[in-house]
Amino acid sequence: MSKVFLLIGLSVAMVSLWNVWNLYSSYSSKRTQEEKEKDKVKGKKRSKSILTFEFIKEIGKGHYGKALLVRDKIFNKKFVLKEIPLEIYENHDLLKNEHIIHSILDNKFIVKYYGTIVFGNYIYLILEYAPQGDVLEYILNNGSLDEVAAAKIILQVLCGVDYMHQRNIVHRDLKPDNLLLFDKGLVKICDFGHCGVLTNDKEKLKGVGVGTPVYRSPELVLGLPHNEKTDIWSIGVLTYMFLTNESPFEDDDEFNITNRILKADYTLLDDGVSVEAKHFIYSCMQVNPMNRPSTQDLLNHPWILNCVYKKKKKKKKKKIYIIKNEH
Incomplete structure (x- = not known):
């Protein structure tokens, strides 16, 4: 039986690496001669x-x-x-x-x-x-972020993840220590060892033990097939942690943490956090991946628009978000 599982694991790993190689080959073949010539020049310079x-x-x-x-x-x-x-x-x-x-x-x-x-x-x-270190180090030294600062970081994460998703690449290990800080508040994603590559829109990735436990989506926790929506869950967890300096599933017992992730049973945010921020987190942390928004949806979420772009809107009735978990 152990040999069977070993063979299955090896075949999954080979398929994953084959998908990555196909992506690389496709990218290389699409590059123009002009781009290749530029690379030659860069190579001479460095x-x-x-x-x-x-x-x-x-x-x-x-x-x-x-x-x-x-x-x-x-x-x-x-x-x-x-x-x-x-x-x-x-x-x-x-x-x-x-x-x-x-x-x-x-x-x-x-x-x-x-x-x-x-x-x-x-x-x-x-x-x-990255001269400024990573976001985890910053939060440990300075505490939780205000909503504007958190939204500015999340916006940049969304832009980077959106770029990856458009190329059918899923990061699968988004966490504060994989977000590096640069001058003028620039944030960049690093560490691509857990990435998966989707060959088409309908394909699902496989993988057990991928990512970091507290940031894993329910489907990753269970080792189920998954797609780019697993990154959306992690973005919800990141946002929660930026605003509170705590995990949404804080518990001394690892079994309880797992159960809470599977139910999206996170500690509710206090009244100091805006309704828009709460809705942003809630929409990301849906147990059913199909109910989670895309990166494009989140880039246009009111919380991001209000905090980062500060768009002035005409006076109208206040939108009420009904927060109920859709499993």
Whole structure:
């Protein structure tokens, strides 16, 4: 029986990686000759050699490798090198998945990928450096955010996720420590190891143990087939945490947390939070994925429009949101 499950798991992993490779191949074939020529010019300007970089310090350590802060000695610019032993890289589909997907993403709200270096027994991914750290660190140091600050971050997350969803890529691990802070309040999404690729609108992804527990949607918790709507749930959890500095499913017992996620039984927000913000969170955290809005819907939600764009509206009767969970 264990061999059967092992074979099933391997086949699912191979299908997932095959989808990622197909996406990469499709992207590469669609690029114009002009774009390829520009890349050649960029390559001449920035030599992809480990000797080009000066080591500053180690800034992170994970299961598979280290994050090193370095300086390009030619351009005097800081980068992050993600150092992974080749032996580990070659035997982990998650790492290959992250590498391939990140290499084809190019958006203002996604951390930039600059290339790869193989040196000795290591592979190095060259990534954009975020001087302000991540959103989790900021909240731990400064506490909860006001609605305008929270909405400005969520807007940028939505823009980045919308870009990914338009390309049939599902992030599946949106959380504060995967949102990096840059100058002038710019926020970018990072860490694409848990991403899944949909080959069409009707396809569902598979995967058990994907993502971080407290941010997982009910379908991820249960290991059920899922699509881009799982990211929408995570955006609801993020919004709640930004406004309260607490998890919506706060509990000492992990079993209780799981049950509360499955029922969308989150702690109600107090009166200090606007009705629009409560409705934004409520709409994202629907147990049934089909009842959750799209990224485009959320980009046009009154809470985002009022907080970020501060659009003046003509006086009219106040809209009343009826909050009842649709399972």
